[in-house]
Amino acid sequence: MSPAEAAALTCSNCGVVNTKLGKTNCSAGDAAGPPRPGSCPTSTQGEVIGSALEELRGDSEDARLARVAARVEGLAYRQTEEGPQARWTRVEDTIAFARLMGYRKIGIATCLGLLEETARLVAVLEAQGFETHSVCCKAGSTDKTEVGVEDGAKIRPGGFEAACNPIAQAGICNALGTDLNIIMGLCVGHDTLFNKHSDAPVTTLVVKDRVTGHNPAAPLYGGHYYRRLKKPMRVEAEEA
Ligand code: SF4
Numbered sequence: 511m512s513p514a515e516a517a518a519l520t521c522s523n524c525g526v527v528n529t530k531l532g533k534t535n536c537s538a539g540d541a542a543g544p545p546r547p548g549s550c551p552t553s554t555q556g557e558v559i560g561s562a563l564e565e566l567r568g569d570s571e572d573a574r575l576a577r578v579a580a581r582v583e584g585l586a587y588r589q590t591e592e593g594p595q596a597r598w599t600r601v602e603d604t605i606a607f608a609r610l611m612g613y614r615k616i617g618i619a620t621c622l623g624l625l626e627e628t629a630r631l632v633a634v635l636e637a638q639g640f641e642t643h644s645v646c647c648k649a650g651s652t653d654k655t656e657v658g659v660e661d662g663a664k665i666r667p668g669g670f671e672a673a674c675n676p677i678a679q680a681g682i683c684n685a686l687g688t689d690l691n692i693i694m695g696l697c698v699g700h701d702t703l704f705n706k707h708s709d710a711p712v713t714t715l716v717v718k719d720r721v722t723g724h725n726p727a728a729p730l731y732g733g734h735y736y737r738r739l740k741k742p743m744r745v746e747a748e749e750a
Pocket of ligand 1 (some may be wrong): 521522524535
């Protein structure tokens with residue numbers, strides 16, 4: 511069966527097993543784990559998984575990225591009598607990852623609304639010996655209407671409103687030859703474009719969520735209070 515013909519993949523259903531047993535078939539291995547569900551990609555996507563493993567076992571940049579990421583994952587815990595305990599924040603994960611990869615020059619693609627947090631990140635990264643370059647999403651100061659956005663679609667119609675330019679943010683980082691780029695709160699979609707146009711590998715430190723203080727998982731825990739998310743969401747622009 512080709513991957514495209516496989517039944518819908520539902521790793522999400524293993525969340526119940528993982529919560530109950532603290533493991534899944536894939537995390538524990540066949541012998542020590544619970545049974546694989548019928549749609550498990552370990553069973554149905556063997557060819558894709560096999561070729562990806564070949565890539566990861568090689569000497570490519572991707573293989574190195576994956577190995578260093580796994581080392582950082584291990585270092586992020588300390589061993590205690592009660593078992594592994596998480597010890598590093600994501601800021602520390604990012605520092606360790608950059609250092610183990612041998613990166614020196616860090617680009618930061620920041621949202622205007624995260625400039626203060628970005629200044630704090632710059633101070634941390636520079637204290638750790640990295641060279642930093644931060645570029646705001648509004649660099650170029652171009653009105654949204656100049657890139658095809660209707661005035662009525664602005665947050666405050668009728669006045670100047672700068673367009674985000676993630677392609678420029680990536681292009682500037684590319685021209686500077688950054689080794690690693692960090693996203694600080696770019697909008698959904700603008701982050702997509704930045705990822706697409708960045709030459710250097712990208713990691714995200716802050717995921718923008720305007721309502722939850724940049725904690726996008728919050729509504730997923732909200733249950734009763736976010737019942738509206740289970741009903742079709744009205745997006746006015748679809749009706750225009
Ligand atoms: S890979 Fe298989 S065992 Fe792992 S979460 Fe997905 S369905 Fe479950």
